[in-house]
Amino acid sequence: MHQIYDIxxxxxxxxxxxxxxxxxxxxxxxxxxxxxxxxxFIPQQRAAAQQRTRDRPIGEMLTDTGW
Numbered sequence: 001m002h003q004i005y006d007i008x009x010x011x012x013x014x015x016x017x018x019x020x021x022x023x024x025x026x027x028x029x030x031x032x033x034x035x036x037x038x039x040x041f042i043p044q045q046r047a048a049a050q051q052r053t054r055d056r057p058i059g060e061m062l063t064d065t066g067w
Contacts, residue, residue, distance in 0.1 A: 011035050
């Protein structure tokens with residue numbers, strides 16, 4: 001269930017970053033449906049790892065050099 005929040009955030013960030021004609025759509029609901037259809041859902045193991053990342057304090061994530 002947490003994946004849908006990540007998908008929605010990705011959708012919003014992507015389209016907010018588009019400028020001009022690229023960021024204009026007639027039917028945003030259709031754009032959203034297509035975005036979700038193309039999304040690859042993550043198996044539970046990876047989803048659990050993402051949850052652990054989401055629970056980390058922002059300061060810890062910003063200073064993490066392990067990536």
